[in-house]
Amino acid sequence: MSTSLRPAPQKNPPRITTSPFVQRILGRRGAPVVLVLAVLVVGLASALLGSAEAPPRGEAYPATAESAVVADQLESFPGSDEAPVLLVATKGGAPLSPADTTGLTRLASDLGTQRAHAQVSEDGQAATVTVPVATSADSDAQVQTIKDLRAEVADHAPDGLDVQVTGGPAFGADIATSFEGADFTLLAVTIGVVALLLLLTYRSPVLWLVPLTVVGIADQLAGTVTAAVGEASGLPFDAGIVSVLVFGAGANYALLLISRYREELHEHDDHLVALRAAWRATVPAIVASNATVVLALGTLLLAAVPGTRGLGLTSAVGLFIALVAVVVVLPTALALVGRRVFWPFVPHPGDEISREGVWARVARVVVRRPAAFLVGGLVVLAVLASRFHEKATRSRQ
Numbered sequence: 001m002s003t004s005l006r007p008a009p010q011k012n013p014p015r016i017t018t019s020p021f022v023q024r025i026l027g028r029r030g031a032p033v034v035l036v037l038a039v040l041v042v043g044l045a046s047a048l049l050g051s052a053e054a055p056p057r058g059e060a061y062p063a064t065a066e067s068a069v070v071a072d073q074l075e076s077f078p079g080s081d082e083a084p085v086l087l088v089a090t091k092g093g094a095p096l097s098p099a100d101t102t103g104l105t106r107l108a109s110d111l112g113t114q115r116a117h118a119q120v121s122e123d124g125q126a127a128t129v130t131v132p133v134a135t136s137a138d139s140d141a142q143v144q145t146i147k148d149l150r151a152e153v154a155d156h157a158p159d160g161l162d163v164q165v166t167g168g169p170a171f172g173a174d175i176a177t178s179f180e181g182a183d184f185t186l187l188a189v190t191i192g193v194v195a196l197l198l199l200l201t202y203r204s205p206v207l208w209l210v211p212l213t214v215v216g217i218a219d220q221l222a223g224t225v226t227a228a229v230g231e232a233s234g235l236p237f238d239a240g241i242v243s244v245l246v247f248g249a250g251a252n253y254a255l256l257l258i259s260r261y262r263e264e265l266h267e268h269d270d271h272l273v274a275l276r277a278a279w280r281a282t283v284p285a286i287v288a289s290n291a292t293v294v295l296a297l298g299t300l301l302l303a304a305v306p307g308t309r310g311l312g313l314t315s316a317v318g319l320f321i322a323l324v325a326v327v328v329v330l331p332t333a334l335a336l337v338g339r340r341v342f343w344p345f346v347p348h349p350g351d352e353i354s355r356e357g358v359w360a361r362v363a364r365v366v367v368r369r370p371a372a373f374l375v376g377g378l379v380v381l382a383v384l385a386s387r388f389h390e391k392a393t394r395s396r397q
Contacts, residue, residue: 142172245318253323265349287327
């Protein structure tokens with residue numbers, strides 16, 4: 001149930017004053033034009049920026065860090081372009097024979113180990129030997145190197161032996177591989193949660209498709225634009241996090257607009273008048289919310305780690321695209337589909353609606369004393385952001 005701080009609907013509600021621009025884009029002729037222009041913008045951006053590639057994720061420390069300096073100096077040492085991995089051979093719990101260790105040593109020699117010598121465990125049930133592999137700063141290249149090595153080991157392992165590849169480079173490759181597909185999974189879960197929230201909130205099998213489609217297209221556009229921004233700036237970033245932010249923020253903005261739109265439909269016969277009233281009432285709050293987050297993300301540009309700076313920059317760009325999609329494209333889509341998009345619970349003037357609830361009472365209290373709640377909120381945030389809170393936590397530990 002939606003709540004409102006405004007009085008019950010009047011028989012002749014006052015005329016809503018909106019700017020000529022809003023009247024044009026949310027009019028019967030303007031709405032289709034805006035949607036066509038939006039499609040053209042998305043297509044043009046894809047054509048011009050579709051080939052852009054974001055920089056690969058770099059190291060998790062700045063170039064001036066001591067560890068980075070040491071890593072750079074190590075590259076000048078002989079053999080710095082190689083690192084050892086371990087081949088671990090077992091035989092299902094049975095002791096290894098001399099022929100088994102000889103076969104493991106021969107395998108290591110074939111893979112490039114000079115003067116290979118297998119080390120056998122005390123119980124004789126396992127043996128290890130080192131093999132050098134080329135190292136790379138590119139995690140994808142390192143993962144491929146380990147994959148190729150494991151495939152070669154599997155093809156040429158001595159009969160009866162189970163030979164596994166481990167060690168530093170192999171462990172790093174396994175960590176990187178464990179995140180394969182994580183961006184898609186994260187995005188799919190986000191879409192599912194947003195769709196479920198829209199279904200539970202409005203109980204319409206149709207309505208949720210409109211904002212989800214708009215936000216989904218905005219996410220695709222944000223992915224293209226942020227890749228170009230990352231390529232131009234040279235800053236790496238996590239595209240999966242940007243997608244989640246775009247979907248989460250876009251869905252939040254859409255809920256604000258649609259909720260107010262449904263309230264206005266209870267007061268106006270013309271859905272376009274109701275939509276303009278909702279737009280006029282909610283856009284300032286949506287813009288303020290977006291600006292707050294964008295400015296906060298802008299502070300990440302002061303970080304020392306390039307990946308953090310890149311995430312702040314691209315996330316701010318993605319959220320701005322989500323803002324434009326919700327305040328421009330979503331209202332025009334709602335203007336075209338009309339009030340029937342709320343089927344089967346289509347709102348009409350004169351419907352009996354509840355205007356009481358916990359959040360309505362909370363909102364009335366806040367509206368009566370906004371300054372007090374603003375100051376109180378700032379004090380709480382200041383305490384949480386201060387070292388005092390950290391010291392108090394440590395003292396309890």
